[in-house]
């Protein structure tokens with residue numbers, strides 16, 4: 001399956017490219033994704049799978065792209081956070097602004113994913129999030145190192 005891209009423009013004209021699908025041997029980012037202009041935002045929430053071949057495709061594409069253009073990254077999903085914590089420069093020179101974070105509501109007994117902005121992440125912990133259904137404070141359902149990839153860029157001070 002190829003990567004699907006939806007493009008939306010803000011009122012200021014900044015495009016957000018929302019990528020969805022699997023990063024694997026079937027994707028060809030150079031062909032699937034029209035090259036974004038400088039200042040564009042990549043929203044990655046819809047990337048639901050990545051394998052080792054996909055990682056190589058991704059690294060090549062994002063490095064070449066961000067070498068010459070300022071690019072922002074939003075909503076990094078769990079599977080890409082895991083990769084980013086293993087691989088330095090997983091996002092090239094792109095600036096990551098938010099990631100998706102697993103939480104657990106002890107009252108509803110449900111797992112949910114919430115988007116957390118870089119500035120919300122404390123020096124060693126996830127921000128408090130309340131359940132949308134019952135307003136209970138939810139548990140962060142990962143290890144503190146989940147956010148290590150953000151700290152590496154000095155995004156967090």
Ligand SMILES: [Zn+2]
Nearest residue numbers: 105108131134
């Ligand atoms: Zn709840």
